[in-house]
Amino acid sequence: MAELTFVGAAGTVTGSKHLLTVGGHYLFVDCGLFQGERAVTALNDAPLPVEADDIEAVVVTHGHLDHIGYLPKLVRDGFSGAIYCTPPTQALMQIVLEDAAQLQEEMARRGLEHERTAPPSYYNEGDVQRTLRLVRPVSLGTNFEVIPGVRTTYHNAAHVLGSAFAALELEGKRVIFSGDLGRYGRALLYDPDPIGTADAIVCESTYGDTVHPPDALASLKAALLDGVERGGVMVMPAFAVERTQDMLLAVAAIQRDEPRLKSLPVHLDSPMAEKVDDVFKKFPEAHKPIPNDGAATPFGVNDFSLAVTTDESKALNRLKGAHLIISASGMATGGRVLHHIHNHLADEKSTIIFVGYETCGTLSYILTHGAKTVRLFGDTLPVRAKIVNLSGFSGHADRNDFARWFSTCTAKPHLYAVHGEPNSAAALASFVKSQFGWSAEPAKRGVTVQL
Ligand SMILES: [Zn+2]
Numbered sequence: 001m002a003e004l005t006f007v008g009a010a011g012t013v014t015g016s017k018h019l020l021t022v023g024g025h026y027l028f029v030d031c032g033l034f035q036g037e038r039a040v041t042a043l044n045d046a047p048l049p050v051e052a053d054d055i056e057a058v059v060v061t062h063g064h065l066d067h068i069g070y071l072p073k074l075v076r077d078g079f080s081g082a083i084y085c086t087p088p089t090q091a092l093m094q095i096v097l098e099d100a101a102q103l104q105e106e107m108a109r110r111g112l113e114h115e116r117t118a119p120p121s122y123y124n125e126g127d128v129q130r131t132l133r134l135v136r137p138v139s140l141g142t143n144f145e146v147i148p149g150v151r152t153t154y155h156n157a158a159h160v161l162g163s164a165f166a167a168l169e170l171e172g173k174r175v176i177f178s179g180d181l182g183r184y185g186r187a188l189l190y191d192p193d194p195i196g197t198a199d200a201i202v203c204e205s206t207y208g209d210t211v212h213p214p215d216a217l218a219s220l221k222a223a224l225l226d227g228v229e230r231g232g233v234m235v236m237p238a239f240a241v242e243r244t245q246d247m248l249l250a251v252a253a254i255q256r257d258e259p260r261l262k263s264l265p266v267h268l269d270s271p272m273a274e275k276v277d278d279v280f281k282k283f284p285e286a287h288k289p290i291p292n293d294g295a296a297t298p299f300g301v302n303d304f305s306l307a308v309t310t311d312e313s314k315a316l317n318r319l320k321g322a323h324l325i326i327s328a329s330g331m332a333t334g335g336r337v338l339h340h341i342h343n344h345l346a347d348e349k350s351t352i353i354f355v356g357y358e359t360c361g362t363l364s365y366i367l368t369h370g371a372k373t374v375r376l377f378g379d380t381l382p383v384r385a386k387i388v389n390l391s392g393f394s395g396h397a398d399r400n401d402f403a404r405w406f407s408t409c410t411a412k413p414h415l416y417a418v419h420g421e422p423n424s425a426a427a428l429a430s431f432v433k434s435q436f437g438w439s440a441e442p443a444k445r446g447v448t449v450q451l
Pocket of ligand 1: 062064067159160180
């Protein structure tokens with residue numbers, strides 16, 4: 001009898017890690033880091049239910065840190081099996097993990113381990129390189145053997161470039177792991193593939209209780225116009241992997257139609273931007289045609305500059321007047337965006353524009369939930385900047401996207417709601433019970449179920 005143990009992303013949105021036990025063999029689906037507040041990140045140090053070297057393979061759904069960020073630690077602890085993912089995810093994994101190792105080493109060097117936003121150091125660049133050598137890329141739609149008795153096929157999930165949901169066949173059953181499910185009608189990504197038949201679905205539930213606001217572009221335009229009118233700096237934390245491209249695309253579209261924003265200087269402060277662009281170019285079949293491809297700047301953004309080096313990044317501090325700085329990380333848990341927030345948070349003319357999900361305990365969560373002061377780099381800063389939170393740009397399915405995706409399932413599976421705060425997970429479980437007549441339950445961390 002196959003068993004599934006929820007090791008991470010159960011009752012929380014980070015640390016995705018699902019342990020499958022089939023015929024005495026072990027494999028993980030996803031292997032992410034816990035991120036956010038100390039009580040959550042402390043789970044990265046909790047022992048796994050089995051030894052790392054007993055795990056034979058990892059099936060990765062996509063290249064975000066909360067789904068792959070634990071891999072180098074697993075390797076450091078003795079894992080030497082195969083890591084499966086799609087070819088674009090393999091490319092993004094290299095960028096994301098190398099950045100994560102650098103960031104951890106840098107934070108450690110600076111002695112910031114005790115800052116709320118600074119993650120402790122779990123691995124170094126050598127561990128990352130050893131991890132990358134274990135990766136076996138598999139294209140969407142290809143059926144492959146993961147471990148004896150378990151076969152898998154990846155299908156498009158529309159969440160981030162290369163993202164896939166994994167359909168596992170084991171002991172005559174078909175078990176779907178959604179990974180992070182994206183949305184229908186995205187600018188750069190194709191719609192999620194249909195589910196087909198399923199006996200069980202391990203489904204993310206980040207926005208299981210929410211419908212995203214309909215016109216994200218209009219709300220961004222309003223925020224930018226307001227920022228320009230107030231004459232200050234606008235700082236937009238955005239994940240370097242794809243979210244940054246989504247936002248540049250949105251800004252370019254707004255600039256084309258709005259004369260008051262045509263000359264708004266846009267500065268992308270990202271050492272990773274060019275690498276991510278290269279991945280988009282390398283895998284044209286994995287995304288829709290790039291709008292305005294071939295323009296001198298990304299998507300034809302006006303007055304664009306790119307800061308790659310640290311000196312170029314620091315030079316942004318000296319700029320005057322209204323301008324937009326886009327920089328990572330998206331939840332302001334680290335990276336260069338922290339410096340920009342540090343520089344501008346106390347200025348009432350400034351605006352901080354959040355465009356993604358914020359998990360509890362992160363600086364983005366604290367700011368979007370009304371903090372009056374925050375501590376950053378040892379300073380206590382008053383929050384005078386305007387804080388804007390635009391959930392309409394989310395790369396995660398909302399209630400309507402889930403309903404559309406579930407309607408492509410030709411069976412009545414049992415659903416385990418993972419990757420959601422307790423309220424969202426419970427809401428998604430009761431939604432599929434009432435609307436689709438499936439059985440469902442929120443997953444609980446540490447609990448083992450029989451498939
Ligand atoms: Zn993700």
